[in-house]
Amino acid sequence: xxxxxxxxxxxxxxxxxxxxxxxxxxxxxxxxxxxxxxxxxxxxxxxxxxxxxxxxxxxxxxxxxxxxxxxxxxxxxxxxxxxxxxxxxxxxxxxxxxxxxxxxxxxxxxxxxxxxxxxxxxxxxxxxxxxxxxxxxxxxxxxxxxxxxxxxxxxxxxxxxxxxxxxxxxxxxxxxxxxxxx
Numbered sequence: 238x239x240x241x242x243x244x245x246x247x248x249x250x251x252x253x254x255x256x257x258x259x260x261x262x263x264x265x266x267x268x269x270x271x272x273x274x275x276x277x278x279x280x281x282x283x284x285x286x287x288x289x290x291x292x293x294x295x296x297x298x299x300x301x302x303x304x305x306x307x308x309x310x311x312x313x314x315x316x317x318x319x320x321x322x323x324x325x326x327x328x329x330x331x332x333x334x335x336x337x338x339x340x341x342x343x344x345x346x347x348x349x350x351x352x353x354x355x356x357x358x359x360x361x362x363x364x365x366x367x368x369x370x371x372x373x374x375x376x377x378x379x380x381x382x383x384x385x386x387x388x389x390x391x392x393x394x395x396x397x398x399x400x401x402x403x404x405x406x407x408x409x410x411x412x413x414x415x416x417x418x419x
Contacts, residue, residue: 313399317361320396320403330359330393330407338387338411341379345415351375353384353411361402363393371408384411 314320320327344351351374358367368385375381388409396405 314401314403316401316403318398318401318403320398320405322406324398327398327405328396330363330396330405332409333363333392333394335391335409336387338383338413340413340415341383344378344380344413347378348415349376349378350415351378351380351413353380353413355384355388355409355411356406357388357391357409358404358406359393359395360404361395363395365389365391365393365409366404380411380413383413387411 322329352372353370353375354372356369356371357365360366365388368388370381370384373381388411391409393407395402396407397403
């Protein structure tokens with residue numbers, strides 16, 4: 238009967254039948270609308286989903302973690318691969334230099350200060366190639382854009398996994414204060 242067949246699958250409607258044609262899993266957060274990730278097993282989906290946000294550890298209750306670890310690397314690391322935060326054998330990028338952002342004129346005229354926390358994607362050469370505002374208290378006077386411009390000029394020692402450099406998202410904070418050297 239049909240109902241028995243439906244109930245045999247895992248909860249949430251994720252099925253074990255997945256195309257094996259994908260040579261590599263897509264980077265976290267870039268999976269297709271169907272969420273298919275090549276040869277991944279259904280018990281890995283919750284683990285992958287928790288690692289796509291800003292959290293590095295994905296604080297789940299540990300269920301499924303042991304099952305996902307033996308097959309976590311779907312293929313060997315290649316230079317330039319996106320490394321998920323908290324991946325085994327991975328080291329995060331380390332900040333080498335961070336240029337000071339230009340204080341926005343509108344903010345200076347209004348005597349406004351701010352803190353901006355960016356998520357930056359550091360490539361395998363240590364350059365910032367993308368930015369996203371994670372947290373800000375910018376009242377709309379240009380702090381976010383000033384922080385982004387400065388972040389794109391920052392340099393890092395790139396992240397690595399298995400001894401090879403790769404891309405990784407990391408946080409980069411900026412504080413805008415008026416009383417510098419005054």
